[in-house]
Amino acid sequence: MQAATQDESVSECIARLKGEMADATLLALGQTVFWDEPIKGALLSALKAHDAPNRMIFGVHDSDYFAKLPGLIEEEGAPFRMLPHNDGSTRNLWSAAGEISQLFGSETVPTRSRFVAAGVPVEKIAPFYPGGREALIEAMTEAWGWRGLVYARKRNPIVHDVETSEAIEALVELLRWGFDGTIEMIVDADRREEAKKRADMIVQRGRDHSAATLSDLYQALYRDILDWLALDCSPEIDSTLNLLRFHTGTASLARFRLLDLFLQPRSRQACEDAYNDSVKGAETYTLDKFGEGAIPFDLIVPKVGRGTLCAHSRYLTVQTPDPIVLRLPKPLESAAELAEAIENEFGQSASIVGKAIAFVPQMAAEFVFVMNERGSGYVHRSAQFCQKIREAGIDFAPHPILRVEFSAWDSISAESIWLRLPEHLAAAFGQREVCTPSLAQRWRAVVQQQRDLLDEIKQTPKARDLLSLLDRRVGGSWRIMSEEYDRLQKALEAIHDQATVIQEQARETLAQIKEKKAELQTIQLEKGRHFRAHFLPLRDQLHALYAEGRKDDPAAGKILDQMEQYGKARQQFDVRFDDAQGDIGELRLRLQELAAKRLELERSHETQRLRQRVRQIEREAELARMALVRNAILTSEGLELTNNRPAAWWFLLASPSGAWFREASRGIRLRFEAL
Structure with a gap:
């Protein structure tokens, strides 16, 4: 097949980097190496091809709390649980550092509200589902091909503080689930065996690394995966906590410029107002909800905890699980003064991380943040925040975000591979097995067909019309x-x-x-x-x-x-x-x-028999409607998401020759997004 030509956006954006931002370092942060972060290595290759002087750092975002599920606390047994994500028992699950998706899988949850909007009488048919309402919700709303680890103990550690020895067995179980499900989709036995060897290699490498923490392990595996993707480069690997070490030697770095503005008397109020205005209508708290003197930054002390910084006139409070109070000789008026107070108490081990919408501007003050085209949905609020700061007359001009768009399914035709599709995709494509060139050619049309099907289902409220639709769309009995x-x-x-x-x-x-x-x-x-x-x-x-x-x-x-x-x-x-x-x-x-x-x-018995059978057929039809809606959502939204955000290891297992990743790398598109 003919190789993809590089999109013009790549040369245009890199030319801008070489001109306006020649001294800027690119930064790609991700909470796990087992999703899409390593494929941003394609950008590093493009920088080298265009002789761009910019450095690029790949970082493990290890400053967030490890995932927990509200209500799940188990002091006995394994400390980690591998869970699916659904709109029932795991509705409030949020996982990132320990998640994986099988090939084609994603954290796409068909919620109950989506089914109701499509005309499915969920509550009406739930009592007749095997196992009842709970079983129906668990099964029908589960994100296909996705699993996440949650920490089941009472304490609430950040990713950096999770010890590898505690997490390795759960991580291996997670990887095996993702790898095995993917390998089963490869039709050819020889390819399947080669994929199994690669999967075993990745798992064994994870066991072999003598990493103290999960963050250390991910950093080591980051380098391995980039190497396995055959990138002709020497990547710089780091972590959020290390990049944001805060002491007297780092306080003057541009990455702490926003922090400094929140401490300077002349700019603090304007910055607080800008932050509070920008989080209105979001699930993020305004600063007053954190207490008096709160600023949108957390202090992280390894093995101690993470907590909001509250700067008062004569003392500094850190809202860790056991609050920390530091006496101050005078009110803090700069990042340098804060660094001195922090260093006196904790040495040079502490880090300061921006909250929510403050984090991206914090890092963008120094780095060109590299994000996937569909990543970080709250960035628009970060942009509003920055704009409001500037409108207040404060000089704050962070670098723009560099968005990277991948096209995994468009490029999968680079190598001819027969894949056994999961049930929802097999129904959408009309075949159980598909060759990758056909997949690349058809997937966008299939996505549109599933969207059209959702619209048609919404407009089919009557049972008789629904049966006709099922006859046309599903066939069979x-x-x-x-x-x-x-x-x-x-x-x-x-x-x-x-x-x-x-x-x-x-x-x-x-x-x-x-x-x-x-x-x-x-x-x-x-x-x-x-x-x-x-x-x-x-x-x-x-x-x-x-x-x-x-x-x-x-x-x-x-x-x-x-x-x-x-x-x-x-x-x-x-x-x-x-x-x-x-x-x-x-x-x-x-x-x-x-x-x-x-x-x-x-x-009469005959009338009751007739009515009962009618109700049975109608219930079966409504369950089939629900299954159609589920498949349509998983297909239309899941394929688009995974096209842009494929897991890096998919390329390693499905295309060991590297042809798929090389084609995807050539097909990337770039754009800048102002902050």
Whole structure:
């Protein structure tokens, strides 16, 4: 195949380095050597090819705390646990110094909110998943191909303080998990065996290094990996803690310029305001949350701890687990004065590291920070911070960040390798095994197809439409299930039609009952009018005769005869009333019979069987929807992320000839990002 030509951005950016920043040292920091940091060695080769005078340091970022999972404290057993990352039990996991991804793997977590947004009724189907809701969340939201180590003891060490002897077995387990899963994807047996030998070599090298701490081990392995990548250079290897050793001999270095601005009386308030304004809306605390006098820098004393610096008028507080208080002869007004106080207490072993958005500007004051194109998502806040400092009239002009963009999947065609794809990619590509030239040619189109699929799924709320989608997209038994679903629905519709007829008959019966009740009221009214028109006047006449003492008067007898005749006539009203009441009783019995008939129809074994099967199919379809959404997220987001941020060791195991890495190195793109 034709080799990739170097992107113009490389020569343009290196020309700028040689001109404006010829004296600047490039700095690439990473928390582990088992991710993408070592591939930045491609930039070192480009610098050499363009005769750039700039040095480049590869550093292990060992100043952060080793990963912990809230709630996980185990004083017995192994001190480290290897965990997946999901949106359930490990939702709050954050790991960096001890993480690994198998080939194609990444820390891409399909969260519950993503599933809900795609129309998946998570809570509705969860009870029917094997193992219940917890099992569903654990399985469906797990980041594929990723594992991270967490420290399970109560104490909270920084990476620099983790002893190799304590961590090596957990690290080997982590590496074996990542390496073995990757090796299984290599189809060719000879290539697979060669990859296994390389994996064994890396693991053994890790065991052989006589490194006291995890940071020391990573620094040693950094050099090994850069050497294995066949970079024609002699890299400088260091660590964050060492670069930021703070004492009277280093306080004047540009890397502590920002610290100095936070201590100088004329600039401190403006810097604090700039910092607080820049973290608004983020998960980062404003300075007042750390206590009175806090500045956005931590003091790190090896084996003692890490804590926020709080500078008061007559004392300095370090918020380590056991707070440290240093008396001061006068208020601190410069980095030099702080260095003297620190050195008097701790010698030259302590380091000062900027918090969150202050760290990048701290280092960029002296170094050209080299970052992956998709790395460090909070840098925009660091840029806002720097801009606000300048707007306050303070002279602070850090170097721009140098962004490096890799294209791992575009360049994998450099060597023809057959790979066995993981399940989600096999579904997306439509084949279990793929040759790398085909992978390079198709992956971007596959990513777009999966994005389109997510959009289509969001617009498919109804079960019938979902089954059609599954038939088109997944195939297999979904056509049979779709046809069965149609038959079941037709059968249920027929039952519904019967129930509708019964319901209509019930409505008619209710209407008849209403009519009969109206008839009862009419009879009562007619009976009353008849009484008042005929019977009541005769009774009044009779009472009048009786009152006159004419009880035996023939007129009284005549009136009694008439009243008897009218009484017989009134009996017809009673007959009609009784007949109407009888009709109502019969209609009510009819209504009960209809209700029982409808209930029998709807609760019959056959109806229940049909409905249960419909629900089963709908639940299976929703679970399939969830699986489609998971695969689409893992594919579309995972492939893009790993294209830009591949693990360096992937190149070593999958392409021992070095062809893949050489092609990826030739294809890098560079750009500057101002701070």
